[in-house]
Amino acid sequence: MVSDPYLGKYTTCISARSTDREILKKAQDGGIATTLMVYALEEGIIDGVIVAGEGDLPWKPRPFVAMSRKDILKAQKAKYNISPQISWIKEATRSFGLDKVGVTGVCCQIQAVRKAQLYPINMRDVPGKIAFVVGLFCMENFLYDSIQAIVEDHTNQSLSSVKKMRIGKGKFQVYTERGNVATAPLQATHKYGQPGCYVCLDYVSNLGDISTGSVGSPDGWSTVFVRTRVGNDIWSKAVDAGLFETKPIEEVKPGLELVMKLAKIKLDGNRKTLEERRNFGVNKALRDPYA
Numbered sequence: 001m002v003s004d005p006y007l008g009k010y011t012t013c014i015s016a017r018s019t020d021r022e023i024l025k026k027a028q029d030g031g032i033a034t035t036l037m038v039y040a041l042e043e044g045i046i047d048g049v050i051v052a053g054e055g056d057l058p059w060k061p062r063p064f065v066a067m068s069r070k071d072i073l074k075a076q077k078a079k080y081n082i083s084p085q086i087s088w089i090k091e092a093t094r095s096f097g098l099d100k101v102g103v104t105g106v107c108c109q110i111q112a113v114r115k116a117q118l119y120p121i122n123m124r125d126v127p128g129k130i131a132f133v134v135g136l137f138c139m140e141n142f143l144y145d146s147i148q149a150i151v152e153d154h155t156n157q158s159l160s161s162v163k164k165m166r167i168g169k170g171k172f173q174v175y176t177e178r179g180n181v182a183t184a185p186l187q188a189t190h191k192y193g194q195p196g197c198y199v200c201l202d203y204v205s206n207l208g209d210i211s212t213g214s215v216g217s218p219d220g221w222s223t224v225f226v227r228t229r230v231g232n233d234i235w236s237k238a239v240d241a242g243l244f245e246t247k248p249i250e251e252v253k254p255g256l257e258l259v260m261k262l263a264k265i266k267l268d269g270n271r272k273t274l275e276e277r278r279n280f281g282v283n284k285a286l287r288d289p290y291a
């Protein structure tokens with residue numbers, strides 16, 4: 001078990017991609033989140049999973065409880081604006097009648113799941129019914145209006161024509177249905193970041209059973225951290241079943257070094273913001289949720 005102050009605890013880190021062509025075709029990266037949840041559903045490890053599906057506006061996510069492969073696939077691709085995943089966590093154990101709940105989400109949402117398990121405040125039945133948690137890497141997130149401004153004002157594309165958005169190599173990249181690629185420098189997007197993200201001290205979903213993101217691996221592949229006993233068990237069975245192609249992270253470029261570099265930028269920067277909050281105003285600090 002590796003225990004790293006920036007990357008959390010993990011047993012293995014690999015580069016991987018799904019072998020399921022249907023999933024891979026529409027995946028954000030290597031299709032890890034979708035393939036794992038479909039596998040867990042088909043194996044009876046979960047009986048439903050909270051995912052970020054399509055909302056009522058283009059690229060506005062709507063969390064929902066998916067209970068079939070078809071529905072899990074509806075949540076493919078990253079939507080870079082807030083999807084309140086945890087709003088369904090209790091309801092999943094009520095009207096949906098789930099006993100084994102799966103959750104996908106970014107780092108803060110995975111923290112919320114673990115907190116609900118350990119400190120279940122008005123969360124009856126939830127702690128024992130969380131079966132499998134897949135966390136995504138996350139540098140920052142945006143409000144819907146902000147993503148609209150970034151795409152429509154900075155890359156000059158209409159949101160409804162966008163096929164995929166990506167953040168990488170210092171750019172916010174937009175791929176359109178008609179084959180255009182438009183970019184905005186990442187620096188131009190920073191002022192749109194959700195302020196709550198600037199006190200976030202987790203980059204690679206340290207509390208997931210498995211966590212995954214794009215950074216560190218080549219295009220079309222994902223970087224994967226396998227962290228808990230639950231995660232190890234599911235990952236090894238899924239690899240044995242031929243669901244993933246894998247490569248040791250040491251053999252791919254840019255590899256773990258870049259993940260570490262970005263984790264440091266995020267965590268060290270946000271620690272400074274927390275410090276400023278402690279010294280904000282005259283004799284009246286702003287609240288520190290970690291105190």
Ligand SMILES: Cc1cc2nc3c(=O)[nH]c(=O)nc-3n(C[C@H](O)[C@H](O)[C@H](O)COP(=O)(O)OP(=O)(O)OC[C@H]3O[C@@H](n4cnc5c(N)ncnc54)[C@H](O)[C@@H]3O)c2cc1C
Pocket residue numbers: 026027028029030031032033034035050051052053061075076077078079080081082083085104105106136137138139140141142212213214215222
């Ligand atoms: C806001 C945000 C910021 C990110 N920042 C980074 C980053 O800095 N570095 C990095 O390497 N990777 C980042 N990622 C993760 C990356 O973009 C991919 O989501 C991840 O690699 C999963 O790819 P996949 O092919 O396995 O997912 P797919 O198989 O395509 O499935 C997509 C999964 O993402 C979930 N999802 C989509 N949108 C949201 C959302 N808004 N909130 C919660 N869950 C969502 C869906 O429920 C689904 O499980 C970010 C993702 C998001 C949503």
Ligand code: SF4
Pocket residue numbers: 106107108109138139140141194196197198200201202
């Ligand atoms: S930066 Fe942190 S707080 Fe913001 S969305 Fe990502 S995980 Fe959540």
